[in-house]
Amino acid sequence: MTVADPRPLTGEPVSLDLLNTRWMADGEPQDLFAGAAGLTRVQGLAAWLESTGLAARFRADAATLVHLLTAREALARAVADPADESARTLVDAVLEHGRIRATLTSEGPGERTEFDDPTWGPAWTAARDYLELLAGTPGRIRKCASETCVLHFHDTSRNGTRRWCSMAACGNRAKASRHYARTRER
Numbered sequence: 001m002t003v004a005d006p007r008p009l010t011g012e013p014v015s016l017d018l019l020n021t022r023w024m025a026d027g028e029p030q031d032l033f034a035g036a037a038g039l040t041r042v043q044g045l046a047a048w049l050e051s052t053g054l055a056a057r058f059r060a061d062a063a064t065l066v067h068l069l070t071a072r073e074a075l076a077r078a079v080a081d082p083a084d085e086s087a088r089t090l091v092d093a094v095l096e097h098g099r100i101r102a103t104l105t106s107e108g109p110g111e112r113t114e115f116d117d118p119t120w121g122p123a124w125t126a127a128r129d130y131l132e133l134l135a136g137t138p139g140r141i142r143k144c145a146s147e148t149c150v151l152h153f154h155d156t157s158r159n160g161t162r163r164w165c166s167m168a169a170c171g172n173r174a175k176a177s178r179h180y181a182r183t184r185e186r
């Protein structure tokens with residue numbers, strides 16, 4: 001059975017999407033992997049695997065969840081402070097569990113990922129995705145500009161000026177509070 005993903009922001013690259021399994025709702029921290037929206041932890045994991053397109057390759061089980069939580073912590077720290085050496089060590093420790101093998105396919109050169117233990121697959125995939133973002137456009141990895149919001153996104157706007165997880169949520173709230181501050185000053 002497929003469980004609907006209850007998160008406010010989905011569809012970001014998988015490393016940031018993993019961070020976005022934590023969000024705020026009415027001032028309360030929510031965690032897709034810790035019983036948010038009345039889902040069990042494993043149902044939350046199943047919803048996440050479905051959302052990220054990983055459900056066909058990996059199982060929603062307790063071991064996979066533990067490894068994903070390890071990867072989420074490592075990535076959260078690395079994203080929050082790219083100079084944090086211990087965070088890099090943690091990301092590296094996740095990457096240890098998989099490797100990429102070069103392969104020649106019918107379409108030409110390809111890559112095949114291998115895991116010593118498939119329950120590390122989603123965690124490794126998220127960590128690897130973070131490396132790809134860093135190799136591409138690291139300056140476009142952003143946290144929502146709202147102080148009360150914990151969501152992250154990859155800014156793919158042409159000018160690189162995206163500030164909010166979503167205009168409908170945080171963007172409009174910021175606009176409304178600026179407006180409120182202005183009208184109070186008068």
Ligand SMILES: [Zn+2]
Binds near residue numbers: 144149151164165169
């Ligand atoms: Zn936000």
